[in-house]
Amino acid sequence: MSNKKFYITTPIYYPSDKLHIGHSYTTVAADTISRYKRLRGYDVMFLTGTDEHGQKIQRKAEEKGVTPKQYVDEIVSGIKELWKAMKITNDKFIRTTDKYHEEVVQKIFKKLYDQGDIYKSEYEGLYCTPCESFWTKTQLVDGKCPDCGREVELTKEESYFFKLSKYQDRLIKHIEENPDFIQPVSRQNEMLNNFLRPGLEDLAVSRTTFKWGVPVSFDDKHVVYVWIDALSNYITALGYMTENDADYKNYWPADVHLVGKEIVRFHTIIWPAMLMALGEPLPKQIFGHGWLLLEGGKMSKSKGNVVDPMVLIEKYGLDAIRYFLLREVPFGSDGVFSNEALINRINSDLANDLGNLVSRTVAMIDKYFGGVMPSELKEGDFDADLKSVVMDTPQKVEDLLDKLQYSTALTEIWKAVSRVNKYIDETMPWVLAKDEANSQRLAAVMYNLAESIRIISVLIQPFMPETPHKIWAQLGIIDNKDTLTWDSSKSWGKYPSGAKVNKGDVIFPRIDLKKELEELEQIAVAKSGAKSESSEAENKANASNTITNTKNAETKKSSSAQNKADVAVDDGLITIDDFAKIDLRVAKVLQAEKVEGADKLLKLKLELGDEVRQVVSGIAKHYAPEEMVGKYVVLVANLKPVKLRGIESQGMILAASDDKELVLATIDKNIGSGARVR
Ligand code: MSP
Numbered sequence: 001m002s003n004k005k006f007y008i009t010t011p012i013y014y015p016s017d018k019l020h021i022g023h024s025y026t027t028v029a030a031d032t033i034s035r036y037k038r039l040r041g042y043d044v045m046f047l048t049g050t051d052e053h054g055q056k057i058q059r060k061a062e063e064k065g066v067t068p069k070q071y072v073d074e075i076v077s078g079i080k081e082l083w084k085a086m087k088i089t090n091d092k093f094i095r096t097t098d099k100y101h102e103e104v105v106q107k108i109f110k111k112l113y114d115q116g117d118i119y120k121s122e123y124e125g126l127y128c129t130p131c132e133s134f135w136t137k138t139q140l141v142d143g144k145c146p147d148c149g150r151e152v153e154l155t156k157e158e159s160y161f162f163k164l165s166k167y168q169d170r171l172i173k174h175i176e177e178n179p180d181f182i183q184p185v186s187r188q189n190e191m192l193n194n195f196l197r198p199g200l201e202d203l204a205v206s207r208t209t210f211k212w213g214v215p216v217s218f219d220d221k222h223v224v225y226v227w228i229d230a231l232s233n234y235i236t237a238l239g240y241m242t243e244n245d246a247d248y249k250n251y252w253p254a255d256v257h258l259v260g261k262e263i264v265r266f267h268t269i270i271w272p273a274m275l276m277a278l279g280e281p282l283p284k285q286i287f288g289h290g291w292l293l294l295e296g297g298k299m300s301k302s303k304g305n306v307v308d309p310m311v312l313i314e315k316y317g318l319d320a321i322r323y324f325l326l327r328e329v330p331f332g333s334d335g336v337f338s339n340e341a342l343i344n345r346i347n348s349d350l351a352n353d354l355g356n357l358v359s360r361t362v363a364m365i366d367k368y369f370g371g372v373m374p375s376e377l378k379e380g381d382f383d384a385d386l387k388s389v390v391m392d393t394p395q396k397v398e399d400l401l402d403k404l405q406y407s408t409a410l411t412e413i414w415k416a417v418s419r420v421n422k423y424i425d426e427t428m429p430w431v432l433a434k435d436e437a438n439s440q441r442l443a444a445v446m447y448n449l450a451e452s453i454r455i456i457s458v459l460i461q462p463f464m465p466e467t468p469h470k471i472w473a474q475l476g477i478i479d480n481k482d483t484l485t486w487d488s489s490k491s492w493g494k495y496p497s498g499a500k501v502n503k504g505d506v507i508f509p510r511i512d513l514k515k516e517l518e519e520l521e522q523i524a525v526a527k528s529g530a531k532s533e534s535s536e537a538e539n540k541a542n543a544s545n546t547i548t549n550t551k552n553a554e555t556k557k558s559s560s561a562q563n564k565a566d567v568a569v570d571d572g573l574i575t576i577d578d579f580a581k582i583d584l585r586v587a588k589v590l591q592a593e594k595v596e597g598a599d600k601l602l603k604l605k606l607e608l609g610d611e612v613r614q615v616v617s618g619i620a621k622h623y624a625p626e627e628m629v630g631k632y633v634v635l636v637a638n639l640k641p642v643k644l645r646g647i648e649s650q651g652m653i654l655a656a657s658d659d660k661e662l663v664l665a666t667i668d669k670n671i672g673s674g675a676r677v678r
Pocket of ligand 1: 010011012013014022023024025026051230231232258259260261262263290291292293299
C-alpha cells in the first residue's frame with residue numbers, strides 16, 4: 001500500500017427525492033480529485049453519505065404515513081443509484097442512521113459532557129406549539145407564527161450547550177496561522193470578520209421537541225443537534241472511538257473537506273471546535289465552492305430547464321455532464337446553469353475540438369496507412385512547438401488540480417487540444433498525401449497526432465471516466481503500464497508504432513441546439529407539472545442558524561414571512577421596522593437589452609450575490625443598454641414579481657427623476673453585489 005495518503009470528503013446529503021444537477025457538483029469534484037490522486041499513486045479514502053436525522057424528515061415521513069427510517073431508506077437508495085450512474089468512486093458511504101455512527105455520536109457527546117465542554121441550560125424563544133418551531137420576533141407575521149398563522153408563546157426549552165465560545169481564540173489563531181485551512185481566501189475573511197472576530201456564543205446542541213435523531217445517551221429526552229451528528233460522520237466513518245479504528249489512524253486528518261459555500265461556517269467553526277475539544281487534529285483544508293444557479297433563482301425551483309441529472313446523463317452521456325460541471329465555472333465561484341450553456345459546451349469543446357480531432361486522426365491513419373501506424377518517421381516543421389505545448393500540459397494540470405482548480409486545468413488541456421488541431425492545419429496531411437515521397441513525413445504527422453491524443457486522453461481521465469476508453473479503443477492503444485499511466489503523459493513517444501486504429505462511433509455527436517432546446521422545454525414542462533419540493537433552501541436556512549444565535553430562538557428564515565410583509569403606513573410615517581421590510585440590495589448589471597415594441601423599457605440581468613435576477617425597468621429613454629452593463633445599481637429585492645409586456649420583472653431598480661431627467665441611484669464605492677442597502 002502506498003504511504004502517500006489522501007482523505008477527501010463531500011458533505012453528507014440531506015435525503016431529497018428531487019436531486020438536481022447542482023447536488024452532484026460537490027460529488028463530481030471530489031470524485032475527480034480522488035481519481036487524480038489514485039492515478040498519482042496515492043492511497044485514497046473518499047467518503048460521501050447521507051444526513052438523515054431531523055425534524056423535517058420526521059414530518060415528511062409522518063405526512064407519508066411511514067416511519068422516518070422507511071422514508072429515508074427509499075431516498076437513499078435513489079441517491080446511491082445516482083452516484084453509480086455518475087461513476088462516483090467513493091470508498092465509503094455513511095448514513096447517519098447507521099448504528100455504528102449513532103453509537104459514536106453518543107460517545108462523543110458524552111465525552112464532551114463529562115469533560116465540561118457540554119453543559120445543560122435553557123434555550124429561550126417564541127414557540128409555535130402546533131408547528132413545534134421556535135421563531136424570532138422579526139420572523140413573526142403580525143405577531144403570529146409565519147407558517148400556520150397561530151399564536152406563539154414565549155417558551156423555554158431545556159437544552160445542552162456546547163462551549164463554542166471557549167474555542168474562539170484558538171480558532172482565530174489556527175486560521176491565521178494556516179492560510180490553506182479555509183479556501184478560497186475570500187471565505188476565510190468572511191469567517192474571521194463576520195463570525196469569529198465579532199464573537200461566538202455557545203451552541204445549543206440538543207433538542208427535546210422531536211424524536212428523530214440520536215438520543216443523548218444519559219438523557220434520552222434529548223436528541224443530538226443534527227449538525228453535531230452530521231459533522232461527526234467524517235471521523236465515525238473511519239471507526240473513531242471504536243476498536244476498529246485502523247482507518248482513523250491511517251487517514252485522519254482529512255486532506256480536504258469539499259463543501260458548498262453555505263455550509264463553510266459549520267465546517268470551519270463548529271467542526272474544528274469539536275475536534276479541539278476532543279483533542280483530535282484538525283482537517284488540513286476546507287474548500288468552499290460556489291453554487292450552480294439557474295437564471296432567476298434556485299435550482300430546486302427550476303422551470304424552463306431540465307436539471308434532473310439522470311435525464312441529462314441519458315441524453316448527453318456522463319462525461320459531457322461532468323465536463324460541463326467542472327469546466328464552466330471556476331471552482332469557488334458561482335455560475336449559472338442552463339441547458340443552452342451545456343449544449344454549447346458540448347458542441348464546441350467536446351464535439352468540435354476533441355471529438356473531431358480523434359475522428360479525423362483515426363480516419364487519416366486509416367486512409368493513408370491502412371489503419372496501421374508506420375514506424376519510419378520524418379520530423380519536420382511545427383513538430384517541436386506541438387510537442388512543447390503538449391508536454392508542458394501535464395505539469396500544469398497537476399499544479400492546478402493540486403489547488404482544486406478544475407476549470408483552469410481543463411482549460412490547459414483544451415489549449416493542448418487546440419494546438420493539436422492547429423497542427424493539422426499547419427501540416428496539411430491531405431497535401432502531403434498527394435506525393436509518395438512525403439510518406440515518412442506524413443507518417444510522422446500521424447504519429448504526432450496520435451501521440452498527442454494519447455497524452456490528452458491520459459490527462460482527462462480524472463474528469464471523464466468514459467471518454468479515454470473510447471479514445472484508446474479507436475487509437476488501438478492497449479492498456480499497459482507504459483502507455484496509459486498518469487506518468488506516461490510526461491514522456492513523449494509511448495504510442496506504439498504498429499498500433500492498429502479502429503474507426504468507431506463519433507465520440508461526441510453534435511447537437512442541434514434549437515431542436516434540442518425545444519425538446520428539453522417539453523420535458524421541463526412535463527416535469528414541472530409534478531409538485532415541486534421547495535424545502536431544500538429552507539432546510540439550509542433552517543440549519544444555518546446557530547453559530548451566532550444559539551441561546552436565542554432559532555432564526556429560521558421564513559420566505560412566507562417575507563412574502564407577506566407589507567409596509568404599515570400611519571400618518572404618512574413609517575417605523576424603522578416597516579422600513580426594514582424593504583429588502584434593498586446592491587446589484588450588478590450583467591446584461592441589458594431593449595424590450596421590443598416598448599421604447600421605455602430595458603430588460604436587465606442583474607447579479608445579486610448568488611442569484612441572477614431579471615428586471616424590466618423604464619429607463620430606456622435615459623440609458624442605452626451598453627451603458628448599463630457593469631453598473632452597480634440599487635434593487636428592491638423583495639418586490640412581488642410582475643409581468644411587463646409579458647416579461648417577468650423580479651424587482652425594481654431605484655432612480656431619481658424630475659420632469660426631464662432620470663438618473664439611477666448608485667453606490668458611492670464598489671461593494672460586492674448582494675450587499676444590503678439600509
Ligand atoms: N446535510 C448538509 C451537509 C452536512 S455535512 C456534515 C447539506 N446537505 S445538502 O444536501 O443540502 O447539500 C449537499 C451539497 O450539495 C453541499 O455541498 C451543497 O453546497 C451542494 N449543493 C446543493 N445545491 C447546489 C447547487 N445548486 N450548486 C452547487 N452545489 C450545491 O448541506
